[in-house]
Structure formats: C-alpha cells, structure tokens
Amino acid sequence: MVHISDGILSLPVLAAGWAITIALLAVALWWSKKKGNLEEEIPKLSVMTAAFFIASLIHIPVGPTSAHLILNGLVGVILGIFAIPAIFIGVVLQTVLFQHGGITTIGVNTANMGISALIAYCIFKWGNKVGRSIMRKDLSVGIFGALAGGAGVFLAVIFTAFSLILSSKEAFFAIAIALILAHIPIIVIEAIITGSIVVFLMKAKPELIGGLENDE
Amino acid sequence: MVEYPEIDKYSALDSPMHRFDPRAKIVAFIVLIFAVVLVPNLKLALIALIGAILFLIVSKLPLRFALQHIKWVFLFVVPFIVIMPFTVPGTEIFSFFGLTMTYEGLEYGILVAVRALSAVILVLPMIATSKFNVTIKALGELKMPNMLVQMFMFTYRYIFVFVVEFQRTWRAMVARGFQLKTNLYALKMIGRALGTLFVRSYERGDRVYQALRARGYTAKPKTLVEFKMRASDYVWTAVIIGFAVSLLVVPFVEVL
Numbered sequence: 253m254v255h256i257s258d259g260i261l262s263l264p265v266l267a268a269g270w271a272i273t274i275a276l277l278a279v280a281l282w283w284s285k286k287k288g289n290l291e292e293e294i295p296k297l298s299v300m301t302a303a304f305f306i307a308s309l310i311h312i313p314v315g316p317t318s319a320h321l322i323l324n325g326l327v328g329v330i331l332g333i334f335a336i337p338a339i340f341i342g343v344v345l346q347t348v349l350f351q352h353g354g355i356t357t358i359g360v361n362t363a364n365m366g367i368s369a370l371i372a373y374c375i376f377k378w379g380n381k382v383g384r385s386i387m388r389k390d391l392s393v394g395i396f397g398a399l400a401g402g403a404g405v406f407l408a409v410i411f412t413a414f415s416l417i418l419s420s421k422e423a424f425f426a427i428a429i430a431l432i433l434a435h436i437p438i439i440v441i442e443a444i445i446t447g448s449i450v451v452f453l454m455k456a457k458p459e460l461i462g463g464l465e466n467d468e
Numbered sequence: 469m470v471e472y473p474e475i476d477k478y479s480a481l482d483s484p485m486h487r488f489d490p491r492a493k494i495v496a497f498i499v500l501i502f503a504v505v506l507v508p509n510l511k512l513a514l515i516a517l518i519g520a521i522l523f524l525i526v527s528k529l530p531l532r533f534a535l536q537h538i539k540w541v542f543l544f545v546v547p548f549i550v551i552m553p554f555t556v557p558g559t560e561i562f563s564f565f566g567l568t569m570t571y572e573g574l575e576y577g578i579l580v581a582v583r584a585l586s587a588v589i590l591v592l593p594m595i596a597t598s599k600f601n602v603t604i605k606a607l608g609e610l611k612m613p614n615m616l617v618q619m620f621m622f623t624y625r626y627i628f629v630f631v632v633e634f635q636r637t638w639r640a641m642v643a644r645g646f647q648l649k650t651n652l653y654a655l656k657m658i659g660r661a662l663g664t665l666f667v668r669s670y671e672r673g674d675r676v677y678q679a680l681r682a683r684g685y686t687a688k689p690k691t692l693v694e695f696k697m698r699a700s701d702y703v704w705t706a707v708i709i710g711f712a713v714s715l716l717v718v719p720f721v722e723v724l
Contacts, residue, residue, distance in 0.1 A: 257544045259505045259583025266505075281615055291687035292677055294615060298622030299673035300666070305623065306630040307662050309471070313650050330666070341619050345627070348595045348603075349473035351540045351588050355501045423576055426555035427547060441655060448659030449666070457667045 254322060254408045254435075255346060255361045258354030262419040269360030269415070273340065276366055280336040293334075300331065301338040305345060312441055319438045325404020326446045328369030329376045329397065330453075332462040335369040336362075360415050368407035372400035373462070376450075380464065393464070394451045401446020402439050409435040472631055473624075475537070476600045478529050485527035485597040489701040490606035496708035497594035503712035504586045508719050510575055513582040519711055520589040527593040534592055541588040545581045552577035600624060605693050618687060622676075630669060637661050 261269075284293055304327050311318040327335045327342075340362045347353040353361050376396050383392030413428035453460050479486070485493070504516045524534060553561075558572030595603060601621065608617040641661060648654055 257541055257584045258501060258587030259545075259585075260548070260580050261505075263506055277613075277616070281613055284615065290615060291681070291685055294618045294687055295622055295677040295680060296670070296673035298619045299626050299669045299676060301619060301623045302626035302630050303666050303669040305627055306634050306665065310658065310662075312655075312658070313648065337616060337619060341616070341623050344620070345473075345623065348591060349475045349600075351537050351591060354505070354584070354587055355498060355591060356505045356587070423552060423556050423573075427551050430547065430551060437650075441650070444652065444655045445659045445662070448656045449663045452660050452663035453666065456663065457670060460666065460670050 254364060254405075254412045255343065255353030256357045256412060256415060258356050260354075260419065260424075261357060261360060261415060265415050265419045266356050266360060269357065269363050271359070272363040273336075273359040273366070276336045276363070277340060280333050283333055297331070297334055297338065298341075301341050304338060305342050308342065308346070314437045314441070319441070321445065322365070322405050322408065322438070322442060323401070323446065324365040324369040324408055325372035325401040325442065326449060328371070328373035328404060329400050329446070329450060330460060330462055332373050333370070334462075335373065336366045339366045339369060364411035364415065365404075365408045368404045368411060371407055372404040375403055376400040376464075390451055390454060393454045394447045397450030398443040398447030401450075402443030404446070405435065405439045405442045409439070473600075473627060475596050476598065476603075477596075478533060479597060479599045481528055481597075483526060483528040483597065484700070484704065485523070485593045487700065488597070488704050489695055489697050490598045490602050491609050491695055492697060492701045492705045493594055493598070494603070494606055494610065496705045496712075497590055500708050500712040501587045501590050501594075503715045504590065505583050507583060507715055510579050510582065512715055512718060513579050513586065516715055517582050517586040517589075520586040523593045523708075524589050527597050529592055529596055533596075534589070537592060537596070538585070538588055541584050545584045548580045549577040552580070602693055606695065609695060614687070626669070629672075630665065633668065634661075634665055637664060 284290060287293070304323060307323050307326075308321050311320050324335070324339060327338055331338055340358075343353060343358055343362045343365070347355060347358060376399075379396035379399060380392055383396055386392075387395075409432055413432050416424040416428045416431070450461065454464065458464060500519075504513075504520070507513050507516055553569045553573040554567050556570055556573030556576055558570035561569045561571055561574065563569065598606075601624070604617060604620045604624065607620065608614070638661070641657065646654070646657060648658075
C-alpha cells in the first residue's frame with residue numbers, strides 16, 4: 253500500500269508532493285521534447301505504461317493475505333527518466349479507475365514511487381558497469397535487477413513512511429513503522445520477480461532495457 | 469487474475485451529474501475533495517461525508533457499483549482506526565495489558581477515516597458519470613500537457629488489450645499445471661510471464677506507431693467531443709465550490 257489515500261496527509265506534505273511531481277514531469281517532458289520525435293515516443297511509452305499497469309494488478313499470496321506488485325523499480329530500469337510520466341499515469345489511473353490511492357495524494361504517491369524508480373535505475377546502471385567486469389553478464393544483470401527491484405519498493409515504502417511522519421509525527425509514527433514491517437516480504441518478492449524479468453528481457457529483447465548499455 | 473476497469477460502466481445513465489460539463493465537473497470536484505481532506509474536526513468531516521453521499525445520490529449511480537469502488541479505501545483506512553487510538557497520547561478511555569486507548573487517538577483515527585471515505589465517494593460523481601475518454605479530453609481542455617493527455621488515452625485503451633492478453637498467458641500457464649504459490653519457482657514463472665507481456669507490448673508499440681503514422685498521426689489530439697457550458701453547469705459549479713469554501717471557512721468563523 254504505497255499509495256496513500258485521501259484525508260490522511262497534512263497540507264504542506266500534499267503541496268510538497270505535487271511540487272516535486274510537477275517538477276519531475278516538467279523535466280521528463282522537456283527531455284522528451286529535446287530528443288524530438290514526440291509522436292514516436294508517445295505510443296510506445298503508453299503501451300509500456302499499460303503493461304506495467306496490468307502487472308501491478310497481479311496479486312501474489314503473502315502468508316494469509318495477498319499483496320499486489322508495484323514494480324516501480326522495474327519501470328525505472330526500463331524507462332529511465334520516462335518512468336516519471338509512466339508512474340504518474342499509472343497512479344492517476346489506479347486512483348480514478350480503482351480508487352486505490354487518493355486524488356489529493358497523486359502528487360505525493362507519484363513522487364514517492366517515481367524518485368525510488370529513478371534511484372533503482374541508477375543502481376541497475378552503475379551496478380552493471382562494475383558487475384560485468386567481475387562476473388558473467390546474466391548473473392550481474394540478475395543480481396542488480398533484483399537489487400533495483402527490491403530498492404524500488406524499499407525506498408517507496410520508506411518515503412511513504414516519511415510522508416506520514418512529516419504530516420504528524422505523534423499520530424502516525426506507529427503506523428509508519430507497521431507499514432515498513434508489512435512490506436518486508438513484498439520487497440523480497442519484488443526483488444525476485446524484477447530480477448527474473450530483467451534476465452528474461454536481456455535474453456529476449458535487450459534493447460528494451462534502458463538501463464543496460466548495449467555494447468555487443 | 470486481473471480485471472477490467474469498469475469505472476464508466478454507468479456513464480450512459482441520465483442525471484444532473486451525467487449532464488454536468490466534464491471540465492467544470494473535474495475542477496469543481498477536485499476543489500471539493502481538497503477541501504474535504506483538510507477539514508480539521510470530526511463534526512465538519514461528518515458534514516462533508518453527508519454532502520458527498522448527497523452528490524452520489526444525485527448522480528444516480530447504483531449502490532452496488534458505488535460500494536464496489538468504495539470498499540478499497542477501507543483496506544488503507546482500517547489500520548488507522550485500529551492503531552491510532554493506542555498510539556496517540558491523550559486522555560485515557562481504558563487500558564488493558566499495558567495498551568492505553570486514548571480519546572484523542574480514537575477521534576483522530578475516525579477523522580482520518582471519514583475524510584478518506586468522503587473523498588473516495590466524491591470521485592464517483594466526478595469520474596463515473598462520464599465516458600472515461602471524455603474525461604481525458606476534458607483534462608486536455610483544462611491545459612494538461614499534450615504528451616500526458618495522449619499517454620492517458622493510449623494507456624487507457626491498451627489496458628483492455630493487455631488484460632485479455634495476460635489472461636490468455638495465465639490460462640496457458642494454469643493449463644500446464646502452474647500453481648500460484650509464494651515460492652521461488654512460482655515467482656520466476658510470473659517474472660517470465662510478465663517479461664513476455666513486456667516484449668509483446670514493446671513490439672506492439674512499434675506496430676501501433678507505424679499504423680498511426682500511416683494514418684497521419686502527429687501527436688496532436690483530435691476528438692469528436694465538443695464541450696459547452698450551460699446555465700446549469702455554472703449553477704452546479706457554484707454549489708460544489710460553495711460547499712468546499714464553506715467547509716474551509718467555517719472553522720475560522722467558529723474561532724472568532
């Protein structure tokens with residue numbers, strides 16, 4: 253549950269979330285304009301966003317309950333900076349189509365998941381640069397893919413906990429801790445799934461992974 | 469396994485909310501939702517909740533449909549009602565086994581829950597009363613950047629395609645004896661199924677782009693829907709925003 257509902261966060265936190273999200277979106281839009289060819293980017297990016305959206309609807313049994321995948325780490329690894337618009341679209345659609353999350357918290361939720369996705373992208377990219385000189389390529393891709401996938405969720409949960417604590421430390425501290433503990437199994441699951449997806453993609457369609465330099 | 473989004477299932481009904489201009493509807497309800505999530509006390513939160521329910525009734529959406537969409541918010545809100553009474557310091561109601569339930573904690577927990585519930589109810593008259601593609605078009609009219617509007621349109625459209633595609637992959641896996649358990653093997657298999665989905669969608673994205681280009685696509689939106697504000701649209705906008713403003717102003721008036 254890294255998408256916070258309406259009615260919980262304080263105004264400064266909501267405003268900060270929107271400010272960060274709009275700034276990140278502006279950077280991504282500026283970047284795509286600089287690269288030109290918007291009419292080529294849009295359909296491809298949207299199709300990938302839809303695929304991620306479907307993936308996030310899958311529920312994995314965790315003990316007595318189930319959790320749905322977040323996959324923001326994977327979005328980062330594949331799309332790089334375009335993870336921001338993709339996650340924004342995903343968050344808005346989750347909110348208005350399924351009422352997971354809230355309207356006022358679209359900013360906070362996008363920022364929490366988006367920044368984590370960008371960090372996951374950096375972990376994967378830089379990790380592989382080092383990793384490939386000391387081990388087999390698929391091993392390195394698998395390990396850093398899993399690390400990026402786990403880090404994506406881990407950071408998103410930490411940021412979400414911070415958003416709660418920043419809103420009201422005394423009221424939400426215990427909830428924030430409970431939130432982090434509840435997500436430990438999900439972090440492991442996401443790490444394994446992201447690792448296996450990235451290895452699969454490396455073999456089947458390496459050009460799809462934005463965070464991988466294709467040098468062969 | 470995965471289900472279709474059915475938010476605009478009842479968009480063909482007829483009600484004041486269905487006739488409401490989508491642009492004004494989005495702006496007015498977003499203002500109201502922001503006001504609702506910021507109400508400072510339980511009394512106002514309950515007034516907001518009643519208001520939200522009234523708007524839902526005006527929209528004539530079936531109760532079953534509404535409850536289906538509202539139920540998710542409870543998953544997020546229940547921990548707040550359960551945990552907060554015991555963690556927020558304040559006046560003691562009772563205590564057992566070293567846990568102290570406080571009045572302040574209980575009140576804050578319920579306040580959070582009522583605000584969340586009111587906000588999620590308001591999403592329904594806002595979104596479920598128009599076809600979703602009309603809502604997206606309205607976002608474009610409201611000056612959302614073109615790239616995002618276009619991404620909304622394509623993404624929404626392809627969600628339906630991929631639901632079918634993933635269901636097919638899933639059925640094939642199950643037919644071969646796959647069982648969804650929390651073990652390394654099952655997770656790896658899900659990873660591969662998703663990997664296949666990504667590869668297929670990437671290749672499809674290429675074909676979609678080629679097909680669109682062949683039909684003269686230039687990344688500029690063109691739709692057949694035309695919007696026009698009528699007198700009733702101004703009235704509803706005034707009612708909703710007026711309600712929002714009074715929710716925000718009342719606490720200050722009471723202080724004076």
